[in-house]
Amino acid sequence: MGVIEASDRAWKVVQMKGEKQGVSAWLRGIIGECGVSGTRSCAAIAEAFGIDCKHERTCRDCITKMMTAITDRIDAERELPADVEWPRFEDGELVKMGDEVGFEGETMRVCEVALDADGWVLWCENDGLDGRLRGSYVERVKHPAPEVLDADGVPIKVGDTVWATYNGCKHIVMAVCSDGSLHPEMVTDDGCMVEYEEGLWDFAKKVTHEQPDSWILWGEDLDMAVKVGEVDKAEMMCRAKALAKGECEWARS
Structure with missing residues (x-):
């Protein structure tokens, strides 16, 4: 099992088998480019989806093809290669978004799952801690x-x-x-x-x-109380009786 690493959102270029981006990373890349420049034309945005606006009759046709491109990528991502497997827990249960996973005594909640050529990656959160948990396809995720x-x-x-x-x-x-x-x-x-x-x-x-409480602590507290001249006789007597009672009960057990 790998380690939980500090989150680096620049790593979000998630790769599938064959060095292809996963659909979520692909869409985030397009959104990021549009948001950064703020000046990209409709034709440039369509091009990011592999569409040539010049060959489309209406904006509706262009939008329809964009949605089709997205659904095609989703379908393609669902069809995992033979040597790629969705991460599973040790009992064989599939790991789902929102599931809690365990690592070195910590409990993390899964917020995103990614697959690449080497194995699976779980993006997790825990009380503000944002990190990732990586493992190969033969490894299993631990329940908390x-x-x-x-x-x-x-x-x-x-x-x-x-x-x-x-x-x-x-x-x-x-x-x-x-x-x-x-x-x-x-x-x-x-x-x-x-x-x-x-x-x-x-x-x-x-x-x-x-x-x-113990006789050792009782004696240390009594010595300190005598030194400072503040001996609470009632408290010390109560503690002594409790210790003596416990000692007797232990002897009988």
């Missing part, structure tokens, strides 16, 4: 990976720092599963015990992005 959510429902991304809800240990997320789950072997253990359970289960529900 489902979100992996922690115990609080917060999305988990590769590189995130998370804490285990059962013992407060810190972990770094090294990878996530394509099915929207997280396995224990996909996080750093940092010397901490990582909880495993038999069968298929989701470790993502055992971690949180918000660092849980």
